Amino acid sequence: MTAERPQVAAAACTDASAARTIVIVGAGQAGGWAARTLRAEGFTGRVVLVGDEPHPPHERPPLSKAVLSGTAPPESTHLLKPEAFAALGLDWRPGAQVLRIDRAARQVVLADGAVVPYEKLILCTGGRARRLTLPGADRVPLHTLRTIGDAAALAPVLAPGRSIVVVGGGWIGLEVAATARQRGADAVVVETQGRLCERTVPAEISDHLLALHRAQGVRVLLGAGVNGFATGGDGRPVVQLADGSALACDAIVLGIGLVPNDELARAAGLACDGGVLVDAQCHSSDPDILAAGDVAVAANPWAGRRLRLESWQNAQEQGIAAARSALGRAVDYQPLPWFWSDQYGMNLQIYGMPGAAHRVVRRGDPASGSFVLFYLAGDVVQAAIGPNAARDLRFARRLIEQHKPVDAERLADPGTPLSRL
């Protein structure tokens, strides 16, 4: 008798979970990881993964790099191969859009009229590329780069003898410019701010990026406003600048940031502030609805404020955390932000959030193309950033996470291995 009891309990538990349904909205990177994790954690209930793109969950970083340059096929970005859906028992709904969340009835309503009930709902709706509403914006083709389709549309223009104007000197804009140059196309980057990637990196890194792009033949215009768009006499698109000059080209690419897809959440009455507000367990203001990835806003102890992380690392790790949290596992997701960018073979990485109040310690010579800037509060490293310094940055990450005081002189000395600190 006593030996049977645990078996009965286990069977009852399995039956109960089989009746459960977890719906994931958005089949991008975060959604893909959430679905995969539910199964990895032993969830045997129904998992419905609704994505409005026709593709399986995939990673986007290669879309501005290897896929755009034609050195990798779009399929190489897929997180889950088609056969994995059956193997994992996922109810994947490609090309399906969730129109509405009915919190009272605990169900989502799809554009095709289907209604899917949920016990837990995970929002992984990401974001979309920001557009411009300047004069002429509706009369010339304006490329953006967010999806596989976007990369496919832009790739043919990146060829010798062709030219692009990139509006926006942030990460996407710079990666597109780099890929264009590597493919032999001309590229102009128009940035309204006084330096590149101003929102995310310190001035020394902006200068490094500027020098790199100029050395590769990119014309970079800083502090340059865009007034509108037009079609030239030869039918080519034209970017009209605030100083009265005009740039004719074969394609205009907007790289001006992301708009979080939080409309579903807002319409459902969830607390939002530039994205869906979540806690360290990925719960929104409704405990049965979680959010992860580019759409989620959370307090981040490393930044000392709430933020929305737009990064590969966060999409994966928060997708995993949300799935575990939906299953009632202990979760405390407070990541040290990590971001990287690849341009012309240069790999730049950032750990943490470099701040104006930090003391900066430089290790290595910028002229060599490989160096690290450490950001310290007192003697403790809070953030680090650097090009072509992956090994040092791995150690930097440990220093940041360990909160250990360091000797700034030794930190600055490339002869002292960081492992000794």
Ligand SMILES: Cc1cc2nc3c(=O)[nH]c(=O)nc-3n(C[C@H](O)[C@H](O)[C@H](O)COP(=O)(O)OP(=O)(O)OC[C@H]3O[C@@H](n4cnc5c(N)ncnc54)[C@H](O)[C@@H]3O)c2cc1C
């Ligand atoms: C070109 C590019 C290059 C990048 N490079 C880097 C890099 O080098 N390093 C780095 O760290 N990060 C990089 N990133 C950022 C990283 O890729 C993103 O942070 C990550 O893809 C976010 O994943 P996500 O799942 O949150 O959102 P997404 O990948 O955007 O997925 C969200 C999905 O939800 C769908 N969806 C939205 N609303 C609905 C709805 N109502 N119903 C159904 N489906 C819906 C969307 O269509 C989309 O498919 C890059 C991003 C881009 C676009």
